[in-house]
Amino acid sequence: MNTERPPTPQKMILLGRLLGAFGVRGQIKIESWTEPREAIFRYQPWTLRDAAGVERELSGARGKASGKHLVATLPGVEDRDQVEAMRGQEIFVPRSALPPPSAGEFYWVDLEGLRVVNVDGTDFGTVSHLFSTGANDVLVARGDRERLIPFVDPDYIRSVDFEAGVVTVDWDPEF
Known part of the structure; x- marks a missing residue:
């Protein structure tokens, strides 16, 4: 079985979603589909995409696990209103940003x-x-x-x- 394949750099991978505010100081809850879920912070910059398909790049997100989600701080996001405006945005990274899969595993x-x-x-x-x-x-x-x-x-x-x-x-x- 030949398992080597060069990554497709133009392909964007959905890694998670911004869920909404956590507290009043601009922290945001994130749903992450990486394993472990905190690994999502390793794959930056992120491309954030809203429901209308508008994208913007974001770097410098930091966070930690909190219950079944992550709680993060995002650069330039300082209050609950800014966070709520981002609710539902999806987090994408280029396929080339992900590490190669282990033998016998596939993305x-x-x-x-x-x-x-x-x-x-x-x-x-x-x-x-x-x-x-x-x-x-x-x-x-x-x-x-x-x-x-x-x-x-x-x-x-x-x-x-x-x-x-x-x-x-x-x-x-x-x-």
């Missing part, structure tokens, strides 16, 4: 767009996206129809070949 974004074929050569289309169910991750292949394939290696995911651009699965085409 979901690196799998998106790869062809999906089963062990008999049936073409299932391409990887649209992945999602987590709690029990396991699920690969969504879109081609003639959408297929949801548990991302369980080696039971269903037989190989990921970035060089060839193919994920080989052991999955019934009728399922």
Whole structure:
């Protein structure tokens, strides 16, 4: 299985979201999807994107864990009103800012767009996206129809070949 693939620098990765004010001194609650969640502060500068798609770059965020979220201070944000105006903005970084995955691990974004074929050569289309169910991750292949394939290696995911651009699965085409 060839797992080396150069990162796609132009691809932006969603790492978290600004949730709202924490106190009155301009601190903000952040939902982070990094592991560990505090690692989000390592990947700066951030690109903050609001619901209208307007983006701005931010560097110098600092924070710590507090309950199930992070509490952060952002440069230039001094009061609760400024924080509330930022509520809901998403935190993106370029894919190139992330460290290389460990052997046998993948960033979901690196799998998106790869062809999906089963062990008999049936073409299932391409990887649209992945999602987590709690029990396991699920690969969504879109081609003639959408297929949801548990991302369980080696039971269903037989190989990921970035060089060839193919994920080989052991999955019934009728399922």
